[in-house]
Amino acid sequence: MPAIGFLGAGHLAGYLLRGFLRAGVPAGDMTVSRRGMGPELAARHGVNLAADNQRLADGCDVLFLAVRPAQAVAALEDVRLRSDQIVVSVCAGVPLGRLAAAAGPATVVRAMPVSAVAIGTGALPLYPDEPRARALLARLGPVLGLASETDFETATATAALYGWVHDLIAVTAGWLTERGLDPATARMLAARTFAAAAGMVEDEPETPVGDLVARLTTPGGITALGLGILADRGVPKSLAAALDAVDAKLRGKSPD
Template structure:
């Protein structure tokens, strides 16, 4: 069975490893000792091994999961001497596969992924991946639903899509507070708001051949409370700030910068 070496033991590694183990993946996972406290905690919770050092991790692993923050990449890459034939699975936002391949060795295979934190708890949570790689997809399928993308720029869009989860928690919190202020218990308000949003999202996923506007129109018929509220949201352009937030993040993607590699740019940003 494939041995996965993990460089970076922060939140991303924690929820991906948790999702893999919850989904039944029993393969060996080796953790970088750079942050030994976090590595030992992950090891104790999910049956991983803490490497003696990064060199031994790279020597023993078949695949390397690179799960550092973009600003940490410039310092992480010089120590990442991969051998020909190894696979690098990158969870670093905005850094193209070609750049990683050049920086770590032209003969390695690079796969980029960008799942959201909810995969730790949700069995069918989304795991965007590029390019297609059946071996990696088969392992990640234990952690969630793998969405194989056709082009690399779609992976960057998937990263922006993952931001929606973080924003949605705040949206849910505002709605939850409204119901609590009017008499529901916090757990009841959470179940009501999150449950309806999750249900609508699941329904939208299942009915791929029906437009979302058509689904909404079938529910928000004249005279219904749904129609009354929906009309207000339309009049006030309630979706506009969400679209604007997407545009802001898209504009700030490293891939939109020109003249230097994104890795070089990240290195300068951290000085």
């Protein structure tokens, strides 16, 4: 098992730590930066706490770069890396070329995990599809190796969608609670409904999702009623516009 370091110790680093521990990676094989939430994460999970960032870099084989995107290049420039090391950047919107220039001889890849890596679910976009990085990330969930950085940026937009789905679950649970369900039941029902839909889509990979929707949409039925209202109020177009705006931000462009 490679020694894993986390340069940047915020919430995403915490989710990654939880995921690796859940997958059986020994706590002693992981080290976190002393800055930010590092001391808290080390105490909570029993992982190592680095004396400083250079010692963190010196002691790891794989370095997860988990700082804020604006700090990513400077954080890499602040440490000396070796040619046998891999840097896995989870900083949205920071191009591979800039990261590689700052990382010196180390190999750099980009990945975009979401908080669900803590429980072993959620796909992980990866570019480039480096075998050692893929093998490590596969402990956290399905890895989707992408052919280009353009494809990677497109896939990264789903990290924002992941947050929006949480909000949709909250709205649905709130609606159910307002109509008399107890909050725990409402929360479970809303969450399981979204999870069930995702499970069916995954279970029939050869079936177009539109066909799955059509099966559920009986003319004059409640699904058709709701879809019609959502379409009339521009929800599908609004979702596409939100994804377009995220995509533009990731590519350093101004949203239209």
